[in-house]
Amino acid sequence: MTKYNISLIPGDGIGPELMSSAKMLLESINDKTSVKFSLKEVDAGDHALSKYGKALPDFTLDAIKKSDACLKAPVGESAADVIIVLRRLFDLYANIRPSKSFPNIKSISENVDLVTVRENTEDVYLGWEFYTDEDTVVTLRIISEKASRRIAECAFKTAIMRGKKKKVVSVHKANVLRKSDGLFKNVCREVSTKFPQIEYSELYVDACAMNLIRNPESFDVIVTTNLFGDILSDEAAQVVGGLGMGPSANIGENFSLFEPVHGAAFDIASKNIANPSSIFLSIKMMLDWLGDKFKDPLLFTEAIKIENAIVTLLKQNYKTIDIGGRLSTSEFTRMLLDTL
Numbered sequence: 001m002t003k004y005n006i007s008l009i010p011g012d013g014i015g016p017e018l019m020s021s022a023k024m025l026l027e028s029i030n031d032k033t034s035v036k037f038s039l040k041e042v043d044a045g046d047h048a049l050s051k052y053g054k055a056l057p058d059f060t061l062d063a064i065k066k067s068d069a070c071l072k073a074p075v076g077e078s079a080a081d082v083i084i085v086l087r088r089l090f091d092l093y094a095n096i097r098p099s100k101s102f103p104n105i106k107s108i109s110e111n112v113d114l115v116t117v118r119e120n121t122e123d124v125y126l127g128w129e130f131y132t133d134e135d136t137v138v139t140l141r142i143i144s145e146k147a148s149r150r151i152a153e154c155a156f157k158t159a160i161m162r163g164k165k166k167k168v169v170s171v172h173k174a175n176v177l178r179k180s181d182g183l184f185k186n187v188c189r190e191v192s193t194k195f196p197q198i199e200y201s202e203l204y205v206d207a208c209a210m211n212l213i214r215n216p217e218s219f220d221v222i223v224t225t226n227l228f229g230d231i232l233s234d235e236a237a238q239v240v241g242g243l244g245m246g247p248s249a250n251i252g253e254n255f256s257l258f259e260p261v262h263g264a265a266f267d268i269a270s271k272n273i274a275n276p277s278s279i280f281l282s283i284k285m286m287l288d289w290l291g292d293k294f295k296d297p298l299l300f301t302e303a304i305k306i307e308n309a310i311v312t313l314l315k316q317n318y319k320t321i322d323i324g325g326r327l328s329t330s331e332f333t334r335m336l337l338d339t340l
Contacts, residue, residue, distance in 0.1 A: 003036040004290055007067035009060075009082075012046045013264025014274040015073030021276040021333040022071060022283060025306070028337050035287075035298050040067065044082045045075035055081035061089070068293075069286050072259040073279060076266065083250075086257055087120055092250035093147065094154045095120040095229060096285070097261060099236035099246065102277075103314040105323070107241040113164065114219040116236055117155040118229025120250060122147050125226045143180040143225065148187040154251070155223035156195040165220035167199045168192070171208045171228055184225055205232070212236055237261060244323055247281035249289060256289050258282040272328045273321035277310055280336065309339040 006026065010019040023039060030037045042060040049055040055078035064070050064086070075082045086092065095118040101110050128140040152170070159168050170188035172181040185202065192200035203211065205228045211218065212232065216239045222232060237246040243262035250257040260278035268274055284306040291299030313335055319325025320332050327335070 002294060002296065003038050004069070004294075005038045005040070005067045006286075007064045007070045008039055008041045009044045009070065009072040009075070010041060011044070011073035011264060012076035013074060013266040013269040015045070015075065015264055017270070017272060017274055017329050018260065018276050018279045019071075019073045021329060022073070022279045024333055024337065025280060025283060025340075028340065029302050033298070033302060035296075035302055044072075046078050049078050049081075056085055069255065069290060070257040071279070071282065071286060072257055074260060074262060074264040076264045079263075083257075083259070084125070087250055090250075090252050090255045090257070091121065092252040092255070092257060093119065093121050093150055094249075094251040095226075095233075096154075096158065096249040096251060097229075097233040097236070097246065098281075098285075099233070099240050101240050102245055103311060104317045104319065105241040105245060105314065108213065108239045109216050112216045112219075112236075112240050114216065114236060115158055115162065115221050116229055116233040117151060117158055117221060117223045118233060119147055119151040119224070119226050121226070123226030125230075141177075141180055143183055145183060145187055148184045149191060152188045152191040152223055155221050156191060156198050159198050159221045160195070162220065165199075166197060167201070167220035168195075169208070169219065169222055170200070170202045171205050171222055171224035171232065172202070173205050173228075175204060181225070188223065208232060209235060212239055216240075233261070242323075243278070244275045245277050245281070247278055247285050249282070249285045251289065256286070258286040258289075268322055272330055274329050275320040275323050276329055276333055276336075280306055280310060305340055309336050312339050 010016040026037050029035050042063045044056050044060050097116045099114050101107050101112045122142040124139050124141050155168050159166050172185045174181040174185040212235050237243045246261035248261045284303045287299045287303035320327050
């Protein structure tokens with residue numbers, strides 16, 4: 001029987017509360033099913049920075065390297081020193097962000113079900129900036145054929161796996177950024193010819209931003225570059241009611257990290273009112289990825305159970321206080337475990 005080693009980063013703000021709920025869910029699956037986990041909490045973020053002088057201590061990195069996957073709660077001001085470092089270190093080239101309508105969560109449309117597949121390792125997020133004189137800064141934007149190709153292939157495979165509309169739209173600004181986005185556009189077009197079963201189209205990023213508001217139901221899989229993907233995925237999350245229901249995955253060839261898309265929300269920290277659905281859905285994504293990597297159908301079964309349980313509770317309007325309900329974080333968690 002395979003035991004999956006999962007490293008856990010509790011993070012800052014509401015992070016430790018969410019991770020407590022996440023551990024309860026993982027331990028419940030471990031105790032009540034044939035899926036087994038070995039869980040190890042590791043320190044990273046603002047708390048680690050103040051305690052050890054580094055937001056991502058060496059012993060934390062060592063523990064993450066020994067795990068099969070990492071589940072990360074939100075981190076505070078030192079987030080860039082944690083997540084961007086981990087993305088580069090493990091070459092987590094694909095950022096996958098589903099945006100889906102859920103019952104009794106206020107949204108623009110009740111029928112949205114899309115995924116943003118965002119290139120995760122280059123673009124302006126490399127942080128290559130320098131002054132040319134006292135009042136002028138130049139930022140370098142890196143777009144490569146290799147990174148564009150593998151994110152495009154990931155997007156088409158995602159559309160096949162989802163088995164829904166079977167559509168991929170490549171989002172760029174090649175009419176202005178003719179060389180960098182021109183390269184990205186051309187690679188996406190080339191990759192699309194290998195997937196004739198998938199409907200392929202293109203949109204300029206400004207038109208995509210508008211259409212996400214005007215007609216979000218039309219989207220299936222959006223593939224785009226790092227900066228555009230960061231902005232569009234947050235917009236897509238707001239379309240379906242905000243970041244509180246948003247999971248994400250940082251996918252690499254041999255290792256992946258899963259996390260809610262929202263921040264540490266220090267204003268509601270320690271109040272036991274934060275919605276844990278985003279980290280539960282991130283666990284769902286983690287189990288799907290592990291199931292695919294290790295060819296374990298039991299993980300897929302547990303993954304779908306998690307989402308079904310959340311839908312069941314929301315249909316009955318059971319929600320946490322921060323999203324207009326009456327339940328605490330711990331009460332919602334206990335109800336979810338009872339539903340499972």
